[in-house]
Amino acid sequence: MRMTDLIERKERPVVSFEFFPPRDELAADKLDGVIDRLAALHPDFVSVTFGAGGSTREGSYQLARKLIQEKGLDVVTYFAGYGLSPDDITSVLDRYAELGVETLFVVRGDKPRDTDGFIPHPESFQHASELLDFIRPRYDFCLGAAGYPEGHPEAPSREKDLEYCRLKVNNGAEFIIAQYCYDNECFFDFVQRARSIGITVPIIPGVMPIYGVKLMEGLAKVCGATIPDAVRDGLAQLPQDDPKAVVRYGIDFATSQCRELLKHGVDGLHFYTMDRSNTIIEVVNRLREEALL
Numbered sequence: 001m002r003m004t005d006l007i008e009r010k011e012r013p014v015v016s017f018e019f020f021p022p023r024d025e026l027a028a029d030k031l032d033g034v035i036d037r038l039a040a041l042h043p044d045f046v047s048v049t050f051g052a053g054g055s056t057r058e059g060s061y062q063l064a065r066k067l068i069q070e071k072g073l074d075v076v077t078y079f080a081g082y083g084l085s086p087d088d089i090t091s092v093l094d095r096y097a098e099l100g101v102e103t104l105f106v107v108r109g110d111k112p113r114d115t116d117g118f119i120p121h122p123e124s125f126q127h128a129s130e131l132l133d134f135i136r137p138r139y140d141f142c143l144g145a146a147g148y149p150e151g152h153p154e155a156p157s158r159e160k161d162l163e164y165c166r167l168k169v170n171n172g173a174e175f176i177i178a179q180y181c182y183d184n185e186c187f188f189d190f191v192q193r194a195r196s197i198g199i200t201v202p203i204i205p206g207v208m209p210i211y212g213v214k215l216m217e218g219l220a221k222v223c224g225a226t227i228p229d230a231v232r233d234g235l236a237q238l239p240q241d242d243p244k245a246v247v248r249y250g251i252d253f254a255t256s257q258c259r260e261l262l263k264h265g266v267d268g269l270h271f272y273t274m275d276r277s278n279t280i281i282e283v284v285n286r287l288r289e290e291a292l293l
């Protein structure tokens with residue numbers, strides 16, 4: 001599946017689920033059930049993350065293989081090139097191409113957190129735009145790249161970050177998946193600013209449901225996502241020590257966020273599953289009941 005063909009052909013917005021490779025057998029067994037439950041929603045594609053520095057190289061490959069060959073799903077593989085040599089890159093991508101992967105989402109990645117003493121290869125690429133420039137002439141993948149409605153945490157400004165996003169498009173990215181944000185206005189503004197500087201490719205919003213307070217806060221820190229006061233206030237009003245109430249709040253919040261995105265005419269919704277299924281099943285079912293999906 002080439003992402004651009006999918007978006008062009010689809011009559012309804014594209015629905016997709018992102019998985020990361022499991023760390024151990026227990027997590028793998030759990031993920032298997034999650035995949036089956038989410039596959040029953042018939043997503044347009046699922047995606048597999050890739051640990052920067054090659055930290056999940058084999059796990060990502062095995063998960064992509066399983067999703068394609070055993071689960072019969074359309075898969076977009078991610079590739080994070082941080083620290084890898086050109087030879088490392090081609091050895092990973094050759095295997096994805098052999099597997100039949102047609103769409104590759106390319107990110108720079110960050111320094112791996114749990115790989116002590118990792119030393120980036122001296123010939124590794126500094127930015128995703130350089131990775132795209134390297135990959136485009138060598139492979140027939142439909143390529144995608146990341147966009148940041150709130151600006152990437154390291155960027156000198158949102159304007160500069162958007163210029164680098166345009167460079168990724170100029171270097172071969174045919175679609176953008178946006179980092180999640182809890183305020184849709186921020187996403188709409190990002191799209192409008194992108195269009196105003198000549199970025200015309202589809203931009204799909206990432207949706208990160210609130211699964212738990214600690215997880216929400218930890219992810220927001222890493223990803224540079226703002227937690228709106230309304231969300232903090234909403235969570236503060238829930239009964240203390242009731243994780244189920246937080247999950248219910250997360251479902252309601254994600255449903256209303258997605259409802260607004262869909263009414264605004266987005267090309268798709270890309271759900272960050274965190275390898276969980278219940279919240280997303282509920283959100284997608286509610287949106288389908290309302291005939292929005």
Ligand SMILES: Cc1cc2nc3c(=O)[nH]c(=O)nc-3n(C[C@H](O)[C@H](O)[C@H](O)COP(=O)(O)OP(=O)(O)OC[C@H]3O[C@@H](n4cnc5c(N)ncnc54)[C@H](O)[C@@H]3O)c2cc1C
Binds near residue numbers: 108109178180
């Ligand atoms: C949908 C999505 C999926 C992701 N999946 C993964 C994954 O599977 N694995 C993973 O490790 N990470 C993943 N990430 C996280 C991503 O790797 C990090 O956000 C990373 O810090 C930046 O990646 P990038 O591709 O946006 O980098 P870049 O586009 O290279 O940008 C990184 C920083 O450098 C700046 N910059 C870009 N180009 C230039 C330039 N030419 N000169 C100077 N500065 C420049 C940008 O403004 C930004 O601040 C994902 C992010 C998103 C949104």
